[in-house]
Amino acid sequence: MKKKALGAMALAGTTTLALTGCGGGAGGGGGDGTIDYWLWDANQLPAYQQCAEDFNAANDDVQVKVTQTGWDDYWSKITNGMAAGTAPDVFTDHLSKYPDFVKTDQLLPLDDLDVDTSVYIEGLADLWVGQDDKRYGFPKDWDTVALFYNKAMIEEAGISEEEMASLEWNPEDGGTYEDVIAKLTIDKNGVRGDEPGFDKDNVEVYGLGLNSSGEGMGQTEWSFLTATLGWTHTDENPWGTSYNYDAPEFQDTFAWWASLVEKGYMPPLETTVGASMPDNFGASKTAINSNGSWMIGQYTGYEGIEVGIAPTPIGPSGERASMFNGLADSIWAGTENPEGAKKWVEYLASAACQDVVAEHAVVFPAITTSSDKASEAFEAKGVDVSSFTVHVEEGTTFLFPIGENAAKIVGIMKPASDAVLTGDAPASSFTDANEQVNALFQ
Template structure:
């Protein structure tokens, strides 16, 4: 008991020190100075851990004075740990950062800006795929991250199911969609849906209340961004989440184009082509796909390994359907590595971030064929590595080549927007409220920015 109390005093004292240490505005990162010692690096994706561990080992070989300790935690714990680490002063020196989070971090002065480091160490920002480096420039015009990878959305489908339904891979690759009748995309989904008696969704006598295989899987309502759920549809209508991106200050959930798309998408549930929202709480969408309960899943390229890992399921990949304008659309999200403003070793941290953003590390990541690195050449290498594994990833890379991507909406108050939009979208998807109710949610969201 006494021991515990003494420990508590130590903790309290450390916390006071840490709190006093983290005052001050945005400071600059620089690799000059004494770069040695141990630094910590955090990431959330366990699939990528081996690649980054190898980067850390290589980095240590090149810089024997610096040791990088890599720690991986799951997505939900990750952000809680990061926030707690910022407050307690024991967060990671360098961490994988997400666009939905970094706006709030900048606002609170939690990140070191990297402009001086980029200038002094001649980091070539043009080596990255177009647009990725720009994502990490804050509202204040300063750079807070160097790009590490990117992702787009595509359609994973069960090859056996489509061939049984008489649909070819070419047809899967040229689906067209519109918000009125759903186009060939809806026809395909309907045809791939099978009820308990073996009747297809487009046949007479289809029992929508007893569906064995859904044409399209559902992960959730998508909250405010719908990255893998519906943003690849709304993106083709000319609708954008915010007035401008990044750092928009007005959301557009009251737009008719958006609400029409959501209404159509939601209609798939009523028609029995997509599972009810309440059934998606629990097992993940890929797992239900792996269990043969859905024919098509729209998902991000970071799940390729997951989908290909299911035994006995032949997986094909197709690009998302074209929209009313005849073009495809995919959200384009990029991760980056950022430096914690509270780091005690900014010089070593800067060196490590630069190494992570260099061809040396990104080629290693590419060779593991788990994600697409940010550097253009490394992206090609990753595509080749996927090909060697027997996976054609063109549906994902094509969106970038054809310039049909749009950026992940970056704004301040991201967590609060999510707090409003998640229940509002859930309510629409569960059939409790019409799509027009999103106008009210939009007003609440926009009130956050006033």
């Protein structure tokens, strides 16, 4: 599989890591000295509200207003706000989104800000330099993927935590990963998925939770599996211009993953509409959830659920894999108060704010020393985060695809992925979708 040197270098000065986000409200309000700041992650809202209060107390000329909106509405509000001239002055940005914002001149270059990028996890700041060699964001955090599981459920099924930590996977029969998922699935008569008489149409507890079809990116759904076959989304990353959804490694993996729905081990896609995968886990409706490190606080916060965290399965390559991502703060080019916005972004990029985020133990900040403090904060809460850091230690991270046309790619790949996951189309249909995606770059 493709190793990312960035991940291998990162742990030299830190013991832990992660990532997250924000959104909503009327923006561009900097003219009166108020900076509108948007983010999408409700779990991080208290930490950034505290950063804003600290910043406001120290500044009379600039005051920050924080607004949070869920992911599903966040990006439409951002893009609509840019078109209407009401976007926020500063907002939490994503690696998959900023290239198109740069392409349409919606972001303010940040090269003149007084920020020392050497304090960040190795290589993280480089991801926010565009093809024009200008900087469009300063890192907030970073993340990897692991398996959250219900400890009581695995104990009842006779599965040890050691077994969970050493799962193996392949696209032919799913390996021990599928074995465990099947055993943890229970129908309404109490019959497990690997036992005779299992009723796949009447399931009480699913072995594996489902968030979505992955929309062609599959960050937390299937990318940690495809990578162990040597598959990559694009011909190069960042700034790839040719996608690989026509490759058998991708199609075989997705077909195996979709088969879990057919077997009754994973919920049908239609049941996820308007539902929350983590909340279903918290309601003991699923036993395992593959998700990102930015979700640690939510999974460990469900009352009555003792949560374990296992690393992603070892694939045919003999290694684990995880997508590596990191958010940043960007400034909208239409802000009426660019100097105030820059002042706030400098504060967000500093240890003063990122240490506050670390203390809340919801994500791992981008600054190395702040990441160390987050590790300590998680440990103090009794949370072992080594299943997320193992990818960095072993150098098995790979980047979220960074390039142009992200929204259009999702527009093609979401319906294509949904169709395969629901059984309405074969995995081979991704070849046609791939041609449509690659046509965007011609």
